[in-house]
Amino acid sequence: MKARYLLFAIAVCTGVVGGWLLIQPVGDNAFEGETVLELRQLLDREQERALALNESLSEYESLLADYQHEQKAHTAAAMEETLEDLEKNAGLTDREGGGLLIRIKPEEHPYETDQHVRVEHLRRLLNDLNRYEAEDVAIGHERITTQSAFREVNQIPHINGNPLPALPLTVYVLTDEPAELKSQMQVAESVQWLENDRANVNMTPAEAVSLPAFSQELRMQHFSANEEGEK
Amino acid sequence: MKNRGFQYGVALFLGLVALIVVTLLVDTEIGPPSSSSAAHVEWEQREHLQERIMSTQDKNRELEAELRLRQSEVSQLEEKAAETENSLQFITEQIEQLRMLEGEIAYEGPGVKVSLDDYSYIPEHHNPNDYIVHDRHVQQVIDELLAAGAEAVAVNGTRINRHSYIQCLGPVIEVDGTTSFAPFVITAIGPSETLSDALQLSGGTADQLLNEQIQVRIQQVAELSLPAHGMLEEEAL
Numbered sequence: 001m002k003a004r005y006l007l008f009a010i011a012v013c014t015g016v017v018g019g020w021l022l023i024q025p026v027g028d029n030a031f032e033g034e035t036v037l038e039l040r041q042l043l044d045r046e047q048e049r050a051l052a053l054n055e056s057l058s059e060y061e062s063l064l065a066d067y068q069h070e071q072k073a074h075t076a077a078a079m080e081e082t083l084e085d086l087e088k089n090a091g092l093t094d095r096e097g098g099g100l101l102i103r104i105k106p107e108e109h110p111y112e113t114d115q116h117v118r119v120e121h122l123r124r125l126l127n128d129l130n131r132y133e134a135e136d137v138a139i140g141h142e143r144i145t146t147q148s149a150f151r152e153v154n155q156i157p158h159i160n161g162n163p164l165p166a167l168p169l170t171v172y173v174l175t176d177e178p179a180e181l182k183s184q185m186q187v188a189e190s191v192q193w194l195e196n197d198r199a200n201v202n203m204t205p206a207e208a209v210s211l212p213a214f215s216q217e218l219r220m221q222h223f224s225a226n227e228e229g230e231k
Numbered sequence: 232m233k234n235r236g237f238q239y240g241v242a243l244f245l246g247l248v249a250l251i252v253v254t255l256l257v258d259t260e261i262g263p264p265s266s267s268s269a270a271h272v273e274w275e276q277r278e279h280l281q282e283r284i285m286s287t288q289d290k291n292r293e294l295e296a297e298l299r300l301r302q303s304e305v306s307q308l309e310e311k312a313a314e315t316e317n318s319l320q321f322i323t324e325q326i327e328q329l330r331m332l333e334g335e336i337a338y339e340g341p342g343v344k345v346s347l348d349d350y351s352y353i354p355e356h357h358n359p360n361d362y363i364v365h366d367r368h369v370q371q372v373i374d375e376l377l378a379a380g381a382e383a384v385a386v387n388g389t390r391i392n393r394h395s396y397i398q399c400l401g402p403v404i405e406v407d408g409t410t411s412f413a414p415f416v417i418t419a420i421g422p423s424e425t426l427s428d429a430l431q432l433s434g435g436t437a438d439q440l441l442n443e444q445i446q447v448r449i450q451q452v453a454e455l456s457l458p459a460h461g462m463l464e465e466e467a468l
Contacts, residue, residue, distance in 0.1 A: 004238055036273060039280040045408045046287040050459055053294040056335070060301040067308040079322050086329040091393065096454045123370055130396040146333060148391040149377035161378070187459050219382045220328045222340040222421050224454065 091145040091214040092098045095136055099209035102171040102185070103202040104194060106206040117199060119157035122164075123150045124190035131171055132184045137175040138211040140164050145214050158217065167199060178205030295462055302336055331383070334390040334460030342455045343427050345372055346452040347455040348414040349402070356364040360458040364413050364445055366399035372417050375436045379429035381419035383457050388409040407461070414446075423451040 031039060066078045087093055102125075106115040123137055129137055137144045142159040150159055157164045175181045183192060183205045189202050306327060313323040331338045349363045373384050373391065384391045389406045400407045403412060419426060427449050430437045437447045 004242075031277070031284070036276050036280065038266070039277060039284065043280055043287065045285050046291060046410065048288055049292065049461060050291050053291060053298060057294060057298050057301060060298065060305055064301060064307050064308070067312070068307065068418065075308075076316065076319055076322075079309060079312065079319060083322050083326050083329070085335070086326060090329055090333055102334055120367065123367075123374070127396040127398065129399070130394050133394075147377055147382065148389070149374045149392070151374055153377050192466055218329075218332060219380060219421070220332060222382055223328070223331055224339045 011077060047083060053082040090218065091143045092218070094211065094213045095174060096208055096210040097174050098109050098176065098178055099172065099174040099205070100134075100181050100185070100209055101204050101206050101209060102173065103168060103204075104171070105202065107166040107198045107200055109163045115198070116156055116164070116166055117169065117194060118197060119150045119152045119159075121193045121197060122157060122159070124193055125171065125188075126150075128185060128190045129171075130179075131217070132181055132188075134173045134181060136211055138172040140169055140171075141212055143212055143214040144216065147218060160214070172209050172211050174211060241441045243421045249438070277297065305383040314463070334383070334392040334457075336412055336459050337456055337462075338390075338420055339454065339456045340382070341379070341423045341451075341453050342418060342422050343430075344450045344452050344455070345376075345417045345419075345430065346448045346450075347372065347417070348446040348448075349444060363402055364381060364404070366404055366441065368440055368445055369404060369415050369417065370397055371436055373419075373432070375430055376417070376419040376421070379421070379426050381421040381426055382421045383421075383455045384417065386417050387415055388458060390457055390462075392460050418452075418455050420455055420457060422455075427451050457464055 034042070063078075063082065067075055084093075090097065104117060126137060126139070126144060139159055142148070142162060145160075147161050150157070153156070154165070160194070173181065182205055185203060193199050309319075309323045309326060313319040315334045330336050347368060369386060373386070376384060386397070386404075386406050388408075389409045389411075391406070395407050400410070403410045404415060429435070430447075430449055432438075437449065440447050
């Protein structure tokens with residue numbers, strides 16, 4: 001008798017557990033616990049990524065068309081053009097164009113002549129500029145590249161290993177939308193930080209902003225030869 | 232004995248009935264709430280958004296695969312051109328290297344892996360905010376690595392380039408629109424010993440981070456692969 005009840009109990013339990021497992025939603029659970037707002041933001045990000053992917057895809061497709069259809073001599077020319085574009089994007093050439101000038105000046109201090117900004121604030125400034133899609137940036141004479149390091153050495157800010165001069169300092173920004181960037185930057189946190197640190201920040205859109213080329217060599221010694229890009 | 236077989240059958244049947252009942256019960260719980268209309272609207276919104284996110288993600292995966300294919304076709308053509316004409320050899324190499332550097336394609340090589348984690352023990356009456364990793368900590372490690380000769384850097388699998396931004400949103404850090412939680416793993420390709428030594432100088436970055444209640448782990452790695460910018464990681468680091 002006891003064995004029968006036991007068996008019965010086991011069967012019921014198996015049924016309940018089995019049913020529970022069957023029901024567990026598998027895929028949709030990934031978004032569990034996220035609010036509608038968070039879901040919207042996630043969708044926005046994915047859509048932006050789609051846009052970026054499509055852009056690079058069409059770049060590579062037109063390059064492919066160039067290479068395939070042109071004669072040998074032209075292929076060489078097309079490749080040189082590719083290299084020039086890449087060098088331009090990497091910050092290895094001088095650039096000029098419409099943009100924004102950001103002037104950082106000391107507040108009036110008769111007794112302090114060599115006020116420096118904290119490098120942390122400059123990093124934040126670049127962060128904000130990038131968030132608002134600035135195209136290219138130079139801080140003083142230092143062009144920002146993928147390998148630019150921001151550091152403080154003996155309380156003097158260094159970028160690309162070079163010391164920055166004391167204030168005033170100008171940040172040169174290339175952008176297609178100078179007015180929009182200006183209004184976004186005016187309320188940016190980084191500008192508040194600079195101002196809290198006794199600096200005046202002035203922004204003016206300009207038609208011709210010129211950026212110096214990165215004057216050193218980019219470091220590329222440690223990559224493993226990697227056939228066909230990546231697989 | 233026959234009786235025993237019958238009992239088994241009944242038990243099995245009852246088990247199945249229980250399964251179906253549970254199925255129905257849970258189903259109604261998960262389905263759209265029918266009574267309250269506000270909850271129903273929100274449920275529908277969520278459903279709709281989730282579907283769109285998933286279909287965009289699927290599309291992006293396809294786009295990524297296609298982009299990788301085109302990239303390898305382009306570099307194949309470039310290499311072929313270089314073979315027929317020696318003068319193009321140099322250009323081809325430079326093109327390839329700049330693409331790796333700017334994060335258009337993956338960058339592989341030796342380097343270091345630095346992981347920053349929130350301090351697990353928070354004393355009573357202390358602000359937990361003082362014990363978590365912030366954007367500036369991640370940024371500080373990146374700058375130190377770059378200054379010591381790092382050639383390419385990624386944070387939790389997101390490649391850093393000249394247009395990158397890092398932002399703190401509470402315990403979450405956003406890098407170029409991709410959010411992730413602690414531990415934050417910063418990977419850098421370059422001279423691994425120099426990079427690791429630079430971080431561990433006495434009074435240097437690692438010490439400063441420890442003083443700010445952050446757990447730091449530094450590892451030299453013989454072969455790292457940093458994904459292209461905006462691409463998902465192909466394999467675990």
